[in-house]
Every structure is written in C-alpha cells, then in structure tokens.
Amino acid sequence: MITLRHLTKRYGGHVAVDDVTTDVRPGLVTGFLGPNGAGKSTTMRMLLGLDRPTSGEALVNGVRYGQLRRPLREIGAVLDAGGAHPGRTARAHLRALAASHRIPAARVDEVIGLVGLETVADRRAGKFSLGMGQRLGIASALLGDPPVLVLDEPVNGLDPEGVRWVRDLARSLAAEGRTVLVSSHLMSEMALTADHLLVLGRGRLLADASLTSFVGSHPSLEDAYLALTSESVEYRSVPR
Numbered sequence: 001m002i003t004l005r006h007l008t009k010r011y012g013g014h015v016a017v018d019d020v021t022t023d024v025r026p027g028l029v030t031g032f033l034g035p036n037g038a039g040k041s042t043t044m045r046m047l048l049g050l051d052r053p054t055s056g057e058a059l060v061n062g063v064r065y066g067q068l069r070r071p072l073r074e075i076g077a078v079l080d081a082g083g084a085h086p087g088r089t090a091r092a093h094l095r096a097l098a099a100s101h102r103i104p105a106a107r108v109d110e111v112i113g114l115v116g117l118e119t120v121a122d123r124r125a126g127k128f129s130l131g132m133g134q135r136l137g138i139a140s141a142l143l144g145d146p147p148v149l150v151l152d153e154p155v156n157g158l159d160p161e162g163v164r165w166v167r168d169l170a171r172s173l174a175a176e177g178r179t180v181l182v183s184s185h186l187m188s189e190m191a192l193t194a195d196h197l198l199v200l201g202r203g204r205l206l207a208d209a210s211l212t213s214f215v216g217s218h219p220s221l222e223d224a225y226l227a228l229t230s231e232s233v234e235y236r237s238v239p240r
C-alpha cells in the first residue's frame with residue numbers, strides 16, 4: 001500500500017506536487033498519468049526517499065521510506081533504466097545489490113529467470129540494449145520480492161514484445177496482491193494495463209478513479225485524458 005497525505009513539493013516558487021492525498025491500493029495496477037512536468041516523477045522520488053516533501057508525507061506500507069528496515073523487501077522501483085554500472089555484468093550488479101541488502105544470492109538467479117535475461121546475464125550492462133536494460137531494472141526491483149512496485153515509464157522505447165511483457169508482468173504482480181504504480185504517457189497501453197488511474201495536472205490530483213469510470217462515456221482513455229488535462233498542459237504547439 002502506498003499512502004500520500006497532503007504531499008507537496010516546491011522548488012523555489014514553483015509547486016511541482018500540490019497537496020496530493022490518495023491511497024494506492026494492493027491487488028491493482030494503478031496508472032499514474034499526467035502531462036510533462038505534472039509531478040509524477042517528483043511524487044515517485046519522494047515516495048522512494050530520493051527527494052524530501054516540502055510538506056505532507058508519502059508512505060510505503062504505513063511508514064516513510066527512510067524508516068523502512070529492509071527497503072528492498074518493501075518496495076521495488078524502476079525510475080530510469082541504466083541504474084547498473086556499465087562495466088559490471090547484469091549478474092554482478094544484482095549480486096552486489098542482493099549482498100548489500102542481505103538477500104540470498106540464489107534470488108539473483110531467480111530474478112534473472114523471471115525477467116528472461118539468462119542468456120545475457122554475464123554481459124556488461126553497458127552493452128545492453130534499451131529493452132535488456134529495462135529488464136535489468138525490473139530484475140533489481142523484484143530482487144527483494146517486495147509487495148509494492150513503482151515503475152516510471154517502463155515501456156518507453158521498448159519493442160512490441162517488450163511492451164507486452166511489461167504489461168503482463170505488471171498485471172501478474174497485481175494479481176498476486178501487490179501494489180503496482182506505473183507511470184506512462186501511452187494511453188492505449190495504459191488502457192490495457194491499468195485497473196485504476198491517478199491523473200496529475202500541474203502538481204494537482206485531477207482524477208482518482210477506476211479505468212472504467214474514468215473513461216465513462218468518452219470513446220477512449222485518450223479522449224477522456226485529453227479532455228481532463230487540456231487546461232494543465234505546459235508545452236503546446238501552435239496549429240499551423
């Protein structure tokens with residue numbers, strides 16, 4: 001479970017996240033949507049203790065990230081692909097991560113199998129394709145078998161097979177009863193992946209609803225999303 005209570009982040013005079021309150025519930029894939037600059041990554045960073053809220057709080061299973069005794073066993077995250085040292089092999093990267101969190105080495109082989117990296121696990125991460133790097137990020141997130149997963153734009157740049165794989169993985173992790181928060185700009189993909197949606201616009205929570213009720217009478221998720229966020233887009237091209 002993820003709990004956000006009046007979560008607010010200001011950078012100087014700019015409010016990046018503005019008084020967001022919600023619970024991200026287990027057993028569902030929750031899509032995290034919003035235009036560029038809406039505050040999605042900032043919210044995720046505060047949840048993971050990488051940024052400090054100006055006010056309010058972001059809790060993982062009821063406590064702040066910094067208070068988690070075994071963080072990798074509570075929450076797994078993929079914030080940007082390429083977190084591994086480029087000179088290290090995927091297996092060495094995962095082994096080091098496991099060792100520093102007192103996770104048994106046997107779990108490394110398990111997660112390598114889970115993400116389908118068996119044949120390349122002994123190659124240097126620096127030589128990985130985008131898709132392989134994304135799978136390695138997901139393997140790191142799954143290492144501690146956590147009940148909460150946070151994936152920031154996990155399908156960006158992936159080929160169709162990779163996109164489907166991430167979708168099936170997110171859905172199966174939620175079906176196991178985990179809390180799964182996934183940010184994306186790809187509305188057609190979110191329509192296939194998410195059960196529930198949170199939509200941010202200029203830092204504010206514009207919607208917190210099931211996919212079905214959010215789409216409502218609109219022809220598609222994309223139409224519903226564009227109708228809701230049209231006032232919140234910061235960068236827009238002028239029609240020619």
Ligand SMILES: Nc1ncnc2c1ncn2[C@@H]1O[C@H](COP(=O)(O)OP(=O)(O)OP(=O)(O)O)[C@@H](O)[C@H]1O
Pocket residue numbers: 011015016034035036037038039040041042043
């Ligand atoms: N370290 C920082 N210093 C100053 N401003 C920041 C910082 N990090 C983020 N911001 C600002 O906060 C706002 C929210 O940014 P954030 O990256 O959270 O948005 P986002 O919804 O993840 O966007 P995108 O979809 O483009 O990734 C933006 O206006 C951004 O410029």
